[in-house]
Amino acid sequence: MFSGMDDEQMSEKMRLQKYLAKCGIASRRHAEQMIRDGRVRVNGHTVTEMGVTVSEHDLVEFDGKPVVPEEKPVYIMLNKPRGYVTTVSDPQGRKTVMDLVDDVPERVYPVGRLDYDTTGLLILTNDGDFAYHSTHPGHEVNKTYLAEVEGIPSENALKKLREGILLDGRPTSPAKVELVEQKKHSAVLRITIHEGRNRQVKRMCEAVGHPVKKLKRIAIGNLTLGDLKPGQWRYLSASDIRKIKGDKNG
Template identity: 55%
Template sequence: MLEIRLQKFLAHAGVASRRKAEEMIKQGRVAVNNVTVENMGLTVSGNDVVTVDGNPVEVEEKKVYIMLNKPVGYVSTSKDQFGRPTVIDLVKDAGKRLYPVGRLDYDTSGLIILTNDGDFTYRLTHPKHEINKVYEAVISGFPEKNEIKRFESGLKIEDYQTSPAEFSVLDRKENNTLVRITIHEGKNRQVRKMCEAIGHKVLTLKRIQVGPIALDNLPEGKWRHLSDKEHKMLY
C-alpha cells in the first residue's frame, strides 16, 4: 500500500468518514506504531500498525453499499447511549461493519444508505456536492403561496440560512397537507424546522430519494445492495 494520510486510511478501513476520522485524531484516540498521533498530516503505509481506542485497524478491500428503508423508532448511529434500536440492528446480516451515510431522525422513516467506504460517505454528505434529498411529509394546515415562496427561497433557522429548496403540494386532506420537499443540505431536523418556520408542523416525514437513488417499493425495515450502476450514479 502506498503512503496515504491517516484520516484517509481510516476512511478506507471503514472506521468512519474522513471528517469523523479527523475528529478521532484530534481526540487522541488514534495511534500509529504505539504512538498517539498529534499531527493531522501524518501519512501511513502497509507497514504501520494503526489502532483506534487500542483496537488494531485493517483495511477492508471489499466495499459494501446498501440502502435501507428505515422505520420510525430507530436511530441513525452505530450505537445509542440510551439503548434505543439502531439502523445497524437492521443490517446485521449484511456481513460487514457498516455505518450510516448522514442521518435520519428517530421519528423519520425512509431511505438511508450504509457503507464501509469513508470516501463515498464524504462524497454524499459534504455540502459542496449538493446531493439532493427528497422527502414526503404530512404537515398541519394548508400552506399559502407566500409561505411556499419563502420556503423555496431559503429560511433563517437558528444560526444558519438554508439554501433554496423545492416544495410542492401533493394532496390536501381534512386539516393536513401532503407535500414533497427537496433539499441538498443535511442540518439536524432541517425539514421539520423549515416547515415550522413557515407555520406548519410536520406530522410525518419520510425520505424517498437520495440523489438519483429512489426508495421505490423496498419494504420498511428491509435493505438491499446498491447495484454497480446505482453506486456509479452517486459518484
C-alpha cells in the same frame, strides 16, 4: 458490491483520516474528530493533529485495536422504519438501524442520519470516501423527502421554503418544494435539499408555521426507494452508486 483497494493503492501514502475511512471505521469527517479526540495511534504514538500520512506498512490503531483496510467496500440501501436511531450503538438501549442489518457480514455504518421518527431511504457502507461525498454540502447531493405538515401552506410559505429559511443565524440553501397533496387539516410536500443540517426539513417547515407530522426520505440523488418495504434492505449496484453521485445515465 465492489472489490476493495489493491496492493498498489495501499502502498501509497494517504492522509490518516482518509485511511480510517477506507478501513470502514467512520466517514472522513468523523474520523477527523476521532483523531482530535486522541483515539488514534500511529506506530505507537497518539496523533491529534491533521496532516499525518500513512501507508499499509504503518501500524494504525483506533481505541487500542489495529486498523486494517476492509477487503471489499459494501453499499446497502435500507428503508428505515420509525422507532430506530441512526447510530451504530445507543447508550439508552434503543433499537438502532444496525439491528436491521445484523445479518450483513461486513462492518458497515450509516451515511448521514434520519431522526428516530423519520422513515425512508438510508445508506450504510464501509466506504468512507463515498460517505464523505454523499454528506458533504459541497458535493450538493440532493435528498428528497415527503413531509406531511400541519395545515395548508400558502404560496408565500412555499416561496419562503424555496428561497431559504434562516436557521442558526444563516439561511438554508434554496430548496425545491412542491405541494403534492392537500388533506382536510394537513398537506404533503415534496422537499429536495442538498444540505444536511440537524433536523433541517422539520425546522424549515416549523419556521413557516407548518410543523411536520410525518417525514419520509424517498430519494438520494437519483436513487429512489422503489418497492423496498420498511425494515428491508438490499445491496446497491454500480448503477445505483452512479445515481447517488448524480450520473443520470446510471
